[in-house]
Amino acid sequence: MSGRPLPVVCGTVLVAALIAVGLLTTPQTRADNVSLYHEGIGLTAAGALATIPTGETPRYLAGTRVLAPDPGANEDAIAAAEHLAEETRTWLAAGTLPGAGTPFADLGHDALLDLHALLRGGGGAIAGASTAWRYVWPRDAAFIAAALSATSHHHDAFEILDYLQAVQAPDGSFHARYTVAEQLPPDDRGTQTDGTGWGLWALAQATDTVGTDRERDALLTRFAPLIERSTTFLLAQVSDRSPLPAPSSDYWEHRETQVTLGTAAPVLAGLEAAARLHDLRGDTGNATRSTAAAEALREAITERFGTFGYGRYPGRSLQDAAASFVLPPFVAEPLPGAATAWRASIETMTRPGGGLAPGAAWPETQYSWTPQTALYAWTAASLGDRTRAIEMLDWLDNHRTTTGAIPEKVGPDGAPAAVAPLAWTCALVLLTLVALEQNP
Structure with missing residues (x-):
């Protein structure tokens, strides 16, 4: 038994606990300097994907992202x-x-062209x-699908879901990302x-x-393995x-030692989707089990996250963009207090x-992230907050590159930064525009 007096031990533990809480609740102060990697993309005559160097203005064939051949072609x-x-x-x-x-007609048109x-x-x-983005992230792929x-491009959506079904492990799990051709984690x-929650959610969508x-019914048969493995997982x-x-790591792609809202909420969305899909399949057993699990998880998220304002971690922590995930269109009904916290x-x-930013505790303090901004635009549109949704879409529209591509980031001076276009943001913009049309 240690000879150190008990009060000192308690004080040491308390200080350590306060430091740990501080790490979870205090925003970081890193300031990056991120350039724009390229103005956008184009397709060569051979169908290859090309990037447009920063500062250059490409010539596209009308209404497409196909690069016009050189005059001597x-x-x-x-x-x-x-x-x-x-x-x-x-x-x-x-x-x-x-x-x-x-x-926003041009914004939607360019987002579709870039996705295509x-x-x-x-x-x-x-x-x-x-190069570092030429992989398939199950999360991003789910939103693209x-x-x-x-937008009624069903064939392409189903092919993406086919890919997810093909790379999914037998236990229903997904790796963070995959190569396209080999279908392996790099x-x-x-x-x-x-990833599993998002895959089922996208299939239900x-x-x-x-x-x-x-x-x-044909779709439910085609994706029966994805439904069954994901539900089990x-x-x-x-x-x-x-x-x-x-x-688990979530969309921040940081290693985590405790569950985040960015993991718990997609699992809830996936369980609710599983209940719907099994009900459509006539599988009452799995529908009932999924519904019960979703209800229990909903209560747990409300208690562990919602009581404290839906921060990134259970208990008191700074808020996170995953607050969107506990609201429609991701879950059937808003969790208690979620709209206010959002x-x-x-x-x-x-x-x-x-x-x-991805969250109030995101370590870099200067750059805006377009996927989180578009995510909030879609949530606003889904909640009937047209004014906020339109304001966010307008911001995205006004911070595109010269080709009309939506970049991953926007600097403190308003300049586009990092990769452009980012497929996840393109998908979220399209989903926001659809929601605005459906909720006039």
């Missing part, structure tokens, strides 16, 4: 480019254009055209729990957009002594350039 190259451009125009015409007839070019040139739902299904980042019962996450999932979080995450 041969007839075959010119014909190939025209064929690819016509293929793009046909693709656009086959779906809907969110924001048509509004000041990334899919066509990247071979799959890659996050962006820069949701956006494409919402590094040892490990599994990330939220896609199912809601198909036109007939026959199409819906999500139920296991909340079946231990604690109804909250185990710690509104309060906006000021805490606003950056000098006008957009939002």
Whole structure:
């Protein structure tokens, strides 16, 4: 037994606890200097994905992201480019254009063109055209699938879900990201729990957009493995002594030692989606189990996060953009107090350039992140707060690159920064425009 007096031990423990709380609740002060990697993207006549160097203005064939051939190009190259451009125009015409007839028509058009070019040139739902972004993140892919299904590009949406079904592990888990061709994780980042929740959520979103019962039933059959494996995995996450999932990296992509709202909320969204999908399949057993698990998790999130304002971690912690995930359109009903906490979080995450950071505790203090800003725009539109949604869309619209691409970040001076376009933001912008049309 130690000879140190007990009061000193208690004081040491208390100081350590306060330091630990401080790490969770005190914002960091790092200031980065991030340049714009490129102005945007284009497709060559051969269908390859190309990046546009910063400061250059590309020539696109009308209404597309296909690069116009050089003046000295041969007839075959010119014909190939025209064929690819016509293929793009046909693709656009086959779906809907969110924001048509509004000041955001061009924003929606460019977001769709960029998503199409990334899919066509990247071979799959890659996050962006820069080397470090040419991977498929299950989270980003899920949102892209949701956006494409919402704009009636069902074939592309289902192909993305096919990819997720193919790379999913037998236990229902996903790694943080995957290579396109080999369908393998490129590094040892490990599994990330939220991917399973987002995959099921996206499938439920896609199912809601198909036109007939026959199409819906075919979709449920096609994705039966994804539904069954994901349900098993999500139920296991909340079946231990604690109804909250185990710690996991989330969209921050940081290693975590305790569960975050960015993990717990997507698991809830996935369980609610599982209940709906199993109900449509006539599987009352799994529907009932998923509903019960979702209800228990909803109560646990409300108690452990909601009591303290839905911060990033259980208990008292700074607010996080995952506050959106406990509101529609991610869950059927807002969690108690979530809308109030979500509104309060906006000021805490606003950056000098006008957009939002991933959270109030995000370590870098200067750069706005477009995916979180677009995420909040979609949430606002879904809650009927048109004014806020339009303000955020207007900010995104006014901070695009010269090609119309939405960058990942915006600097304190308002300049676009990092990769452009970012597929996740494109998807969220499209989903916001659809929500505004559906909730006039």
